[in-house]
Amino acid sequence: MTKRHLEPIVWLLFSAGGVAAAVFLPILVVLFGLAIPLGLVQPDYDYLHAIFSHWLTRLVLLGLLVVMLFHAAHRFRSTLQDGLQLRGLATPIAVVCYGAALLGSAAALLIVLTV
Amino acid sequence: MSAPTTYRQPVSRLWWLKKRTYFLFAMRELSCIFVAWFAVFLMIMVFAIGRGEASYQNFMNWAASPVIIVINVVALAFLILHTVTWFALTPQAMVVRGPGSRQVPAMTEIRIGGRWVPAATVVRVGGRLPGAALIASQYLGLAVVSAFIAWLVLR
Numbered sequence: 001m002t003k004r005h006l007e008p009i010v011w012l013l014f015s016a017g018g019v020a021a022a023v024f025l026p027i028l029v030v031l032f033g034l035a036i037p038l039g040l041v042q043p044d045y046d047y048l049h050a051i052f053s054h055w056l057t058r059l060v061l062l063g064l065l066v067v068m069l070f071h072a073a074h075r076f077r078s079t080l081q082d083g084l085q086l087r088g089l090a091t092p093i094a095v096v097c098y099g100a101a102l103l104g105s106a107a108a109l110l111i112v113l114t115v
Numbered sequence: 116m117s118a119p120t121t122y123r124q125p126v127s128r129l130w131w132l133k134k135r136t137y138f139l140f141a142m143r144e145l146s147c148i149f150v151a152w153f154a155v156f157l158m159i160m161v162f163a164i165g166r167g168e169a170s171y172q173n174f175m176n177w178a179a180s181p182v183i184i185v186i187n188v189v190a191l192a193f194l195i196l197h198t199v200t201w202f203a204l205t206p207q208a209m210v211v212r213g214p215g216s217r218q219v220p221a222m223t224e225i226r227i228g229g230r231w232v233p234a235a236t237v238v239r240v241g242g243r244l245p246g247a248a249l250i251a252s253q254y255l256g257l258a259v260v261s262a263f264i265a266w267l268v269l270r
Contacts, residue, residue, distance in 0.1 A: 021150045022201040022253075025194045027261035029153055031268055032160060033187035037178035043268055045168045051267065052164050061161065068154045075147035083144065084128060104154065111158050115165035 010074055010098070017071020020064045049115075058112040065108040073101035139196075146197040149190040156187075202253040206246030216242030 035041045051057055077097040081090055127133075131141035156178075163174035177183065218237040225234045 017150070018197075018201050021194065022198040023257050023260050024264070025150065025153055026191065026198055026257070027264045028157065029187055029191045029194060031265065033153065033156065033178065033190065034184065037175050037184065037187075039179075041269055045164075045171055048171070048268070049164055052161055061157070065154050065158065068150050072147040072151035072154070075144055076151070079141075079144045079147070083131065083141065085126070104151075104158075108154075108158055111162045111165070115161050 010070065013067055013070035014074040015071075017067035017069070017074075020067050021071060024064055025068075052115050058115065062108055062112045065112075066105045069101040069104040069108070070098070073097040142193070143196055143200045146193040149193040150197065152186070153190055153194070198257065202250050202257075205253060206249045211244045211249055212239055212242045213244045213248075214242055216240065 031041075036043065052061070074097070077093055080086055080093050080097075086093060131137045160171075160174055160178075163170045178187075216239050218239050221236050221238045223234055223236045224231045226232075
């Protein structure tokens with residue numbers, strides 16, 4: 001029964017995370033996943049540190065990370081459960097997926113608080 | 116709840132390989148792995164930035180290794196698939212009313228004391244923004260956010 005009550009909340013997080021990932025992730029992957037590691041652009045460390053330690057960046061980043069983690073958890077859960085037909089394992093799959101998202105969110109909170 | 120007794124045709128676990136549209140659907144669902152991957156990547160990066168310049172350089176050296184670059188190229192492809200499919204789905208998930216919409220009286224039924232009784236209500240009709248406009252506005256949002264982040268990081 002508790003699962004029924006959680007479903008709308010989880011779906012809201014899934015939906016918010018879908019928007020966040022769609023709008024924010026492509027540019028973030030291009031910049032931090034490709035352009036900077038490959039040396040195409042070289043932002044100054046002190047400047048990057050200043051950006052990421054600004055309170056507004058921390059707040060936005062935490063929000064984005066939490067909803068994206070729950071988005072991924074929800075979609076991965078339904079993929080395992082329905083795509084691979086593991087309905088019998090529905091409860092453990094849900095616990096592992098949402099549990100991982102919850103742990104990731106706690107880690108994200110610690111990281112944005114200490115950057 | 117008892118198990119259904121009617122016969123159900125078993126579905127192959129590889130059903131998603133049978134049609135191009137099924138395959139695209141499966142790839143769209145798998146994009147979530149890369150959403151999680153990049154969320155974790157960003158978290159490690161921000162952690163490294165917080166630990167000092169040497170730690171940040173170590174992180175970027177690791178991120179420049181061929182394996183991580185290949186993962187991020189694949190991630191970018193999956194994330195673009197996610198963006199395109201997510202934007203395409205939005206008009207189906209929500210109705211956005213633009214100018215020209217109005218409220219009109221309508222009938223409904225409400226439950227009073229365990230019985231359904233007729234009642235008056237209003238509904239909003241007309242002025243429905245076409246799906247194409249909604250999709251275009253999302254791409255505009257994507258462009259604005261991307262340009263802002265690129266400007267913020269690279270200025």
